[in-house]
Amino acid sequence: xxxxxxxxxxxxxxxxxxxxxxxxxxxxxxxxxxxxxxxxxxxxxxxxxxxxxxxxxxxxxxxxxxxxxxxxxxxxxxxxxxxxxxxxxxxxxxxxxxxxxxxxxxxxxxxxxxxxxxxxxxxxxxxxxxxxxxxxxxxxxxxxxxxxxxxxxxxxxxxxxxxxxxxxxxxxxxxxxxxxxxxxxxxxxxxxxxxxxxxxxxxxxxxxxxxxxxxxxxxxxxxxxxxxxxxxxxxxxxxxxxxxxxxxxxxxxxxxxxxxxxxxxxxxxxxxxxxxxxxxxxxxxxxxxxxxxxxxxxxxxxxxxxxxxxxxxxxxxxxxxxxxxxxxxxxxxxxxxxxxxxxxxxxxxxxxxxxx
Amino acid sequence: xxxxxxxxxxxxxxxxxxxxxxxxxxxxxxxxxxxxxxxxxxxxxxxxxxxxxxxxxxxxxxxxxxxxxxxxxxxxxxxxxxxxxxxxxxxxxxxxxxxxxxxxxxxxxxxxxxxxxxxxxxxxxxxxxxxxxxxxxxxxxxxxxxxxxxxxxxxxxxxxxxxxxxxxxxxxxxxxxxxxxxxxxxxxxxxxxxxxxxxxxxxxxxxxxxxxxxxxxxxxxxxxxxxxxxxxxxxxxxxxxxxxxxxxxxxxxxxxxxxxxxxxxxxxxxxxxxxxxxxxxxxxxxxxxxxxxxxxxxxxxxxxxxxxxxxxxxxxxxxxxxxxxxxxxxxxxxxxxxxxxxxxxxxxxxxxxxxx
Numbered sequence: 272x273x274x275x276x277x278x279x280x281x282x283x284x285x286x287x288x289x290x291x292x293x294x295x296x297x298x299x300x301x302x303x304x305x306x307x308x309x310x311x312x313x314x315x316x317x318x319x320x321x322x323x324x325x326x327x328x329x330x331x332x333x334x335x336x337x338x339x340x341x342x343x344x345x346x347x348x349x350x351x352x353x354x355x356x357x358x359x360x361x362x363x364x365x366x367x368x369x370x371x372x373x374x375x376x377x378x379x380x381x382x383x384x385x386x387x388x389x390x391x392x393x394x395x396x397x398x399x400x401x402x403x404x405x406x407x408x409x410x411x412x413x414x415x416x417x418x419x420x421x422x423x424x425x426x427x428x429x430x431x432x433x434x435x436x437x438x439x440x441x442x443x444x445x446x447x448x449x450x451x452x453x454x455x456x457x458x459x460x461x462x463x464x465x466x467x468x469x470x471x472x473x474x475x476x477x478x479x480x481x482x483x484x485x486x487x488x489x490x491x492x493x494x495x496x497x498x499x500x501x502x503x504x505x506x507x508x509x510x511x512x513x514x515x516x517x518x519x520x521x522x523x524x525x526x527x528x529x530x531x532x533x534x535x536x537x538x539x540x541x542x543x544x545x546x547x548x549x550x551x552x553x554x555x556x557x558x559x560x561x562x563x564x565x566x567x568x569x570x571x572x573x574x575x576x577x578x579x580x581x582x583x584x585x586x587x588x589x590x591x592x593x594x595x596x597x598x599x600x601x602x603x604x605x606x607x608x609x610x611x612x613x614x615x616x617x618x619x620x621x622x623x624x625x626x627x
Numbered sequence: 628x629x630x631x632x633x634x635x636x637x638x639x640x641x642x643x644x645x646x647x648x649x650x651x652x653x654x655x656x657x658x659x660x661x662x663x664x665x666x667x668x669x670x671x672x673x674x675x676x677x678x679x680x681x682x683x684x685x686x687x688x689x690x691x692x693x694x695x696x697x698x699x700x701x702x703x704x705x706x707x708x709x710x711x712x713x714x715x716x717x718x719x720x721x722x723x724x725x726x727x728x729x730x731x732x733x734x735x736x737x738x739x740x741x742x743x744x745x746x747x748x749x750x751x752x753x754x755x756x757x758x759x760x761x762x763x764x765x766x767x768x769x770x771x772x773x774x775x776x777x778x779x780x781x782x783x784x785x786x787x788x789x790x791x792x793x794x795x796x797x798x799x800x801x802x803x804x805x806x807x808x809x810x811x812x813x814x815x816x817x818x819x820x821x822x823x824x825x826x827x828x829x830x831x832x833x834x835x836x837x838x839x840x841x842x843x844x845x846x847x848x849x850x851x852x853x854x855x856x857x858x859x860x861x862x863x864x865x866x867x868x869x870x871x872x873x874x875x876x877x878x879x880x881x882x883x884x885x886x887x888x889x890x891x892x893x894x895x896x897x898x899x900x901x902x903x904x905x906x907x908x909x910x911x912x913x914x915x916x917x918x919x920x921x922x923x924x925x926x927x928x929x930x931x932x933x934x935x936x937x938x939x940x941x942x943x944x945x946x947x948x949x950x951x952x953x954x955x956x957x958x959x960x961x962x963x964x965x966x967x968x969x970x971x972x973x974x975x976x977x978x979x980x981x982x983x
Binding site for chain 2: 342343344345346347349374375376377379381416417418419420421422424432434442444446448449450451467469470472475476477494495496499500501503504505506507508510511513514518519520521524525526542543553554555557558559563564567568570571574575578579580581582584586587588590
């Protein structure tokens with residue numbers, strides 16, 4: 272079933288309003304959530320909407336958070352998200368980072384007491400309009416095993432960096448620190464297909480091609496897949512994200528990160544509040560004049576576009592190209608939701624008295 | 628042949644003094660260079676000393692640089708390294724970042740007009756004594772092919788993050804953004820052995836196990852190895868490092884990064900000055916009290932140490948553990964240099980009138 276982005280945004284906004292959110296918060300949440308569908312990250316878009324509602328029903332998500340700064344310096348702050356949706360909390364944190372960067376050159380905000388923030392790329396890209404470089408990270412429920420470990424202690428912990436250019440579109444990095452997105456395993460599992468080795472391990476830490484392995488005690492693998500190919504580096508990156516998002520902010524880290532799904536109860540012990548994010552911005556002209564920077568970014572991008580592709584590939588891509596292509600296509604043709612997602616949204620709409 | 632770290636430091640210091648460096652710069656350069664040998668990163672240690680000298684002989688390295696700030700804001704600066712050795716320039720840049728963090732909460736310094744800076748970990752770790760988190764990146768001569776590309780447009784472009792803890796040792800990340808270090812290929816090549824697939828590609832972009840492939844037009848691969856296992860993420864990370872080190876600072880980026888080896892002439896065209904670095908520091912108590920942070924870092928580290936290891940592995944490591952073990956061992960037993968390295972240093976000592 273095909274919907275326009277604006278239909279899905281309106282629906283999402285109305286659901287948040289039914290939960291009691293302010294009009295402004297509901298609009299932000301809808302924009303962030305649907306930006307994932309527009310960028311082709313279907314696992315983080317409207318398909319997750321009823322997940323947020325179920326958390327709210329269990330009082331694990333606050334629809335009317337009072338987001339506030341609890342500590343700050345000229346270029347840093349810590350924000351308490353008041354258990355709000357990360358969709359709402361993270362953009363507020365990012366706005367603070369941008370404000371700090373305006374006067375101090377850079378701004379950094381660690382967030383505690385939040386929930387899932389959608390795609391990291393939305394938040395980092397907020398900096399672009401201000402001629403700033405944006406940065407966003409978040410930790411997430413543990414699914415990933417460190418190198419040599421059977422224990423799942425890390426989330427898919429993404430890193431996003433958004434860098435403005437001049438005539439070229441911005442360069443946007445938005446990557447989980449695993450070898451592959453969890454969504455790819457789910458797709459193969461639904462089709463009853465196997466997956467390549469190097470995406471996950473079984474409960475004993477052995478290689479596997481079983482796409483359903485996470486349900487059988489398996490774990491996702493850090494970027495690099497195995498020690499020989501550098502999985503310890505993916506483990507390092509994921510650790511960095513976890514520590515910045517939670518140890519710096521006062522949120523839960525490692526095995527204590529609360530699950531995003533409402534049907535799994537959070538463990539009773541905690542080492543902080545909610546999940547954590549870390550966002551920031553560097554003002555480009557805190558380093559060199561923005562025009563000069565953009566001129567060289569254009570040159571960088573044009574140069575890399577001219578790299579000679581390997582046989583069988585048409586071209587070399589720039590970080591952000593694939594998502595931009597999907598956005599253009601989906602703005603034109605609409606967003607085709609899978610039947611189970613449509614049914615889920617229909618049921619949600621009926622329950623909340625909102626029409627899709 | 629076994630040397631103590633202090634013998635190698637003295638030798639290196641004296642070589643720099645013979646090039647005309649100040650006593651202080653020579654001491655810094657020696658300390659940074661030998662820290663690589665102590666941490667087991669032999670490819671970046673004293674084995675590279677004569678490389679720096681050869682660059683100096685060709686007037687591509689200035690032994691008496693006047694490192695200066697050319698632009699700044701409360702939390703950022705750009706530094707011109709005056710074509711000095713990165714070994715000397717980067718610690719000065721890091722000292723500026725630390726100073727800025729003291730007042731602004733965080734400090735960021737982009738460096739242009741520099742040369743190879745040794746191991747990234749030395750520079751990030753400078754922040755630890757100040758209860759700060761350190762950050763360091765550098766670009767490097769192009770050896771790495773972006774995903775889907777035959778062209779070698781990126782260096783091994785490392786990222787380092789050093790995070791202080793309390794009773795536990797600090798967590799230190801120091802990683803090239805490739806699937807493997809170039810040094811590993813060199814070792815296998817010397818032994819006439821093949822290497823695993825996923826470390827490099829041949830001149831047409833095909834998988835290869837030939838450890839000598841770089842001499843035959845091949846390229847190293849970004850972390851992730853191939854598109855299926857996330858090499859586009861390694862490519863993203865490497866791009867980030869290149870842009871921050873050079874586009875932000877005004878140094879050379881991508882294919883324009885000058886070669887570190889003196890026998891390859893730099894290309895005549897340039898898009899900036901020398902190679903670039905990007906370093907920074909966040910003050911821990913710009914986010915939460917240092918004691919509280921360290922308590923949770925200890926808990927994080929102790930928790931991850933207790934992860935259940937996979938069959939056949941003794942334990943799960945924390946980023947920084949392997950290097951720390953090697954340092955302890957080499958401080959005790961000395962540093963065993965390969966015969967060709969010893970001969971090279973002997974010849975260098977004779978030429979420069981310095982005794983090893």
